[in-house]
Amino acid sequence: MRNLGIQARILLLAGVGIGLSLILCGLFFWTLQALQSADQTLDEYRQLNAHSQALTDTTLEMRRAEADFLLRRDPLYAEAVRSAVTAAREEVQTLTAHPQAAAIRDDVDAVEVGLTEYAGVFDRLTTLMTEAGLDENAGAQGTLRAAVHEAEDVLEETDASRDLVVSMLMLRRHEKDFLLRGDPKYLERAETEYQTFLDTLAADPGAPQGRIRDVMETYIVALRAMVQARLEVVEADARLNETYDAFAPSIGRIGEYGAAKAREQGALREALGSRVKLAVAVLALIGLAVAAVVAFVIARATIGPIRAITQVMVQLSAGRRDVAVPFTDLRNELGHMAQAVETFKAGLIEAERLQQSALDTAKADVERARRRDETVAQYDTQASALMARVQTTVERVHGAAQKLEAAATRSGERGSAVASAATEAATNIQTVASATDELSATTGEISARVQDSSGLSRRAVDAIGAARQTVDRLQDTADNIGTVVALIQAIAAQTNLLALNATIEAARAGEAGRGFAVVAGEVKDLASQTGRATGDIQAQVEGIQGITRTVAESIGQSTKEIEQLSEVVGSIAAAVEQQNAATQEIARNVREVAGANDVVTESMSAVRDDTEATWDLAVDLSSAADDLKEEAGTMHTETDRFLTTIRSI
Incomplete structure (x- = not known):
């Protein structure tokens, strides 16, 4: 170090700084790639969580629209159910193609199959409800209502006996009980009452037998069709609930998996960020310490001789010619400077002699x-x-x-x-x-x-x-x-x-x-x-x-x-x-x-x-x-x- 040149010393200090900078840059790029990878994985899991939550929300909306349709019998709610099924299928397809959904692939497939079966059962349910009648004037219920009105009109026109009217009212009662409770036993009671009505009609010679019998035959056929349609609707609704219950747990597991993975990856990202910050800080402190030590050694080896030579030049400028010039034995720029000062000293002595002459x-x-x-x-x-x-x-x-x-x-x-x-x-x-x-x-x-x-x-x-x-x-x-x-x-x-x-x-x-x-x-x-x-x-x-x-x-x-x-x-x-x-x-x-x-x-x-x-x-x-x-x-x-x-x- 003593005979090392100033340029070499500066290059050494620059090399230490460049080396430390390269190490820091390498660490920075490595941490940047690690953070980008973690961010990408976290973003993927967040997307997975978003799609899983969207699937859950869509299926819940589907069930709400189903309940509204069954309660209000409005075709608009049926269309809402179909739209929700379509949106749920799109979410399922997105989850199927997602790179982080391999662990829940079975549940995704189960949901996809369940949605397909659910859509078919719901279409069957809407068809049956339409046949049964979405209101009192449509379907089998509308036909039954028309037959009832016709039968009551005929009985009123023919001035039927009191027993026939009472029997007709009992038939209507059993009909209302079924519509209210949906129990098939009320159809059996209606069949028995219908037979009683026919017997009463046969015992009344004054009543128009053929016309009343034809009207009542139409009524009982319509009642049977309405009851059959209502029973099939109940069966289809039960089948629809069973279908949904079959894939509902898969939907829950998908949502839980997405949320858990998003939280887990978020925690990993935070931990990685903390470790990266600590590593960068420690390495930066080490680099600064090394650079400071190298700079101190180089500065001490360079500034000391320069100060000594400067003191000699100050004494020469003050008029002293007996002062000794140090470091003339160095084989670097500092030695050359000392030798130049020695030559300058001899020149000053000769100049003073010539000046006096x-x-x-x-x-x-x-x-x-x-x-x-x-x-x-x-x-x-x-x-x-x-x-x-x-x-x-x-x-x-x-x-x-x-x-x-x-x-x-x-x-x-x-x-x-x-x-x-x-x-x-x-x-x-x-x-x-x-x-x-x-x-x-x-x-x-x-x-x-x-x-x-x-x-x-x-x-x-x-x-x-x-x-x-x-x-x-x-x-x-x-x-x-x-x-x-x-x-x-x-x-x-x-x-x-x-x-x-x-x-x-x-x-x-x-x-x-x-x-x-x-x-x-x-x-x-x-x-x-x-x-x-x-x-x-x-x-x-x-x-x-x-x-x-x-x-x-x-x-x-x-x-x-x-x-x-x-x-x-x-x-x-x-x-x-x-x-x-x-x-x-x-x-x-x-x-x-x-x-x-x-x-x-x-x-x-x-x-x-x-x-x-x-x-x-x-x-x-x-x-x-x-x-x-x-x-x-x-x-x-x-x-x-x-x-x-x-x-x-």
């Missing part, structure tokens, strides 16, 4: 370089100061040239703008002068039209005043008419009163005053008509008075508005006169401004020419400043190159 040589070179750098630094300072002053001067000249050029440019632009503005102003002034002349002419025309409007307003006021006087006279006339109408109404009322008095006096005068009464009545009628006419005239006069007052008020309002319009027109006329004077003053000022604008235009042309000359001089000065700046930059570059070359020597 190089330090002595470097001190002399440093002194020479110091003196050279001092000379170059002094020249660099002086040259840099001179170049800085040149550069500053060039920058100032260049800046002044740029400012002059910019000022000349701005002066030219502003001069051009002023000249353009002056030209445009001249054009606008001419336009304003023309517009002012047109405004003056328009103002004069407006003044004339306003004077005309003022005259029309005054004439309208005069006309409305005349109309107002006419309306006032009309109002006075309407008032006079109203006074006259009132007077007429008073006269009519007085006349009416006088006519009433005359009528009263004529009535007092009797026959002598009758003619006077007629005249008084006519006068009264005329007075009434006059009153009504004057009332209508009064209403019309009042309407005329109302309209007259409305017209008078409207004319008064119109007069006020026209007077206000006249005042407004006068104000407009005065304002138009003032505007006309102001327009003429504006036209005079515009003509003066047009003359001054021509002078400004000529002056701006001269300024533009001077500005262009100044801009040319600024351009020349800026170009010269750029050339001087370029030469100064070249001189600075060459100086830097020279100093750099000196410093590199």
